[in-house]
Amino acid sequence: MYKSPVYNIISVPIEKIRANAWNPNAVAPPEMKLLYQSIKEDGYTMPIVCYYLKEEDEYEIVDGYHRYTIMKTHKDIYERENGCLPVSIIDKPVTDRMASTIRHNRARGSHDIELMSNIVADLVESGMSDAWIAKNIGMDLDEIMRLKQITGLASLFKDKEFSRSWE
Structure with a gap:
């Protein structure tokens, strides 16, 4: 029986996580400031979605680059989280991971x-x-x-x- 990856969240040191090369999503400074405030006030409420690169013993981001960036650029968040991010792992070929990145980005929608x-x-x-x-x-x-x-x-x-x- 298939179980969604979100049921197996692991804590991963940020040093073992890296960005992918294909994410076209950009977040403007006001929204990044809001994301920082959200993480500061509410903590990480959504995991970073990654693919595990066994040969390098690293995790490549599929979704969550900006949440990752907040920890990389804000010492208070890094320290509070002990340098670790919640990670959900998907195991798919790179083409499917690319499609996943786009689906995650586009599915967020906009506010009415x-x-x-x-x-x-x-x-x-x-x-x-x-x-x-x-x-x-x-x-x-x-x-x-x-x-x-x-x-x-x-x-x-x-x-x-x-x-x-x-x-």
């Missing part, structure tokens, strides 16, 4: 604007400040303002001061 607007509205109505929202969900203040405008709820702007340029 209306749903994001509703989340921002719920956070505001729960008493969260724009600064809290910006910090915790990785948005700038202009983006939060646009999402508030989409909801059309005047109550979301009750504590805002507006310019008198229209006078």
